[in-house]
Amino acid sequence: MxxxxxxxxxxxxxxxxxxxxxxxxxxxxxxxxxxxxxxxxxxxxxxxxxxxxxxxxxxxxxxxxxxxxxxxxxxxxxxxxxxxxxxxxxxxxxxxxxxxxxxxxxxxxxxxxxxxxxxxxxxxxxxxxxxxxxxxxxxxxxxxxxxxxxxxxxxxxxxxxxxxxxxxxxxxxxxxxxxxxxxxxxxxxxxxxxxxxxxxxxxxxxxxxxxxxxxxxxxxxxGGTPKLPDRFEPAPLIEELPDIPAWESVLASRSPIRPGSRSVLRHGATTLTPLSGTGQGESDRSMLLYLARLSGTPCVVLAQDRAVSADSDAFGPAALREARRGMRLAEELRLPLVLIIDTMGAALSKDAEERGLAGEIARCLAELVTLRCPTVSVLLGQGTGGGALAMLPADRVLCALNGWLAPLPPEGASAIVYRSTGRAADIAAQQGIRSRDLMRSGIVDAIIPEVPDAAQEPIPFSQRVAAAIAREIRELALRPPQQRHAARLRRYREFGLPTG
Known part of the structure; x- marks a missing residue:
């Protein structure tokens, strides 16, 4: 002792x-x-x-x-x-x-x-x-x-x-x-x-x-004071993004050498303090919770660690309860909340079902979309199922060029529709899961370039992602909080309805 x-x-x-x-x-x-x-x-x-x-x-x-x-x-x-x-x-x-x-x-x-x-x-x-x-x-x-x-x-x-x-x-x-x-x-x-x-x-x-x-x-x-700009800082001009087929993006997002959330934080954060678990006796290594400063801007970061979840039956109810802890932390301290999505999907197991996985997804969605603090989510790579959706609905949604979002892995969707996993590439194209399609449908607000692929430029890509997040936080800080909150609720209330 x-x-x-x-x-x-x-x-x-x-x-x-x-x-x-x-x-x-x-x-x-x-x-x-x-x-x-x-x-x-x-x-x-x-x-x-x-x-x-x-x-x-x-x-x-x-x-x-x-x-x-x-x-x-x-x-x-x-x-x-x-x-x-x-x-x-x-x-x-x-x-x-x-x-x-x-x-x-x-x-x-x-x-x-x-x-x-x-x-x-x-x-x-x-x-x-x-x-x-x-x-x-x-x-x-x-x-x-x-x-x-x-x-x-x-x-x-x-x-x-x-x-x-x-x-x-x-x-x-x-x-x-x-x-x-x-x-x-x-x-x-x-x-x-x-x-x-x-x-x-x-x-x-x-x-x-x-x-x-x-x-x-x-x-x-x-206890930090964010650096607030006098005006919105526009994103740097980039050449037109390449038209990459959806299935190629899926394969790129699964590359074992593709930089993940840890790389973004390692190369893009100036201050980083890890927190652990739910505070209630649960932890899941696939969910990362940090206090951070991105380009001088204080924030709470929730990030999925694809390296962990790929090797185990991770990202279960404990991960989502840890995510909700991060949401409460940001709300109580009036800090921006950053959510980085990169997951093969929530755990599919007896244990996950019995510990309330579906309910935790529902609670994450309900709490996240109604938070009063500014929120930015990033589809960094894989965005599969409820595990991705639970961290998506934010004021601003960014997506890496080879990021994607789908209710199931394309192989799973192919098995349902065609009774075979062999048409995964076709179903990926049909469902509009890639970044360009997500932006066209209004799910995503901006695409973060990969030059030509994140796996080939891990540090510049990680820094680009962090800079894009910080830019969005600063822009959100210029908006009146009530107006920003109302706009987020309206966005998801009206999503998918016909326009005009």
Missing amino acids: PTVTTSMQLCDNVLDLGSFMSWDTEPVQVAMSEQYRADLEAAREKSGLDESVVTGEGRIRGRRVAVIACEFGFLAGSVGVAAAERIVSAIERATAERLPLLASPTSGGTRMQEGTVAFLQMVKIAAAIKIHKEAHLPYLVYLRHPTTGGVFASWGSLGHVTVAEPGALVGFLGPRVYESLHGATFPEGVQTSENLYQRGVIDGVVPVRWLRPILDRVLRVL
Whole structure:
């Protein structure tokens, strides 16, 4: 187990030197027994603090942030009425002053000496955090060893981004409580930060000495100011795009050396922070979720990783639930959402059916098309079935020259129509799945060139895609939000109807 990091050690590691200013006031008084009074006095003498929580503000590379940090040396970091009041007051002040909030719990949970009254304090803490997030302000969590009980089950689990110390004990039920109740030890390796990261409960495992640069990188996106142009920046002029048959585009999109989403982000993003999983115990490696800056513009990126989904029964319900997490993140923080589509289709399996695949596709569609934040989707390559459609309906839809969109792989559609996969090329042409046809039908707004094929120019193509996305985000930022939102709803409401 790691050594316990104190609240002041955390502040010294994370904040600019000498920038911390305390917000703490005298703890509120509660009714207490003589024994509890003695316990508090002993805790104050041992820790040098007057309560189990320290609050205040500081700077991370010049940027103001509010800080709430537990002190495990004070009655095991437990939270009673006085500590909870200090926490809520700090959250409310951070909200009023529009500051990002960094919370770092380390606690055995609610304070047993105060009984059920202490237990109920978790309600007002959770409510204050909800209001902070509804104000479109970042809430970041760093879980320190150990974090258990009601603290983990409330303000420790509500972060936009949540990371933890290596080897930290993190869990709802403390091992000692479990053992006393059940007469057996809790299964080893479950309540660790590493396991929770692998299971998609938290976003990463970070030593305290690395936390400062990572928080700076996150805040450059979540607390960043986008570069807004004075006018729309038109796309660079290009020669007329080649008339490539649909089946050739399908084959090109399946090339093992074709650059995918990771290449676009590697060569086109200036800031990139990966997040992990749904935050609810699920993850799917075929879905990538990032906080990023593209050409200086902060955004949330959801991207399908074709290299992973091609080798496994991936892109199932967990991937779509992770996509919905990204949608909520963009909406709560008023960031543009970028969706990169490159998939052979959603998983076809017993497990996917039983875990609600169809319902997750439906919820993605409903949430994405009604989001208030700006949205840009990109058909980077393969766009097969509901797995592609779930990430498509955006304010602006781009398509690589050899990108395509179809309800089924052409071979599958051929099998249905002709009872043979041998007419896949014919069905691809008939269904209008290629980029030129998608643009003609109004599904796609612009085509990103490949010169002559993305596989032959991976870096320039990746940079071209990223530049096109950033250009669209900047153009959308010039539109009044209500007008942009109404236009998106109207577009999909009227799609396919006869014109004129």
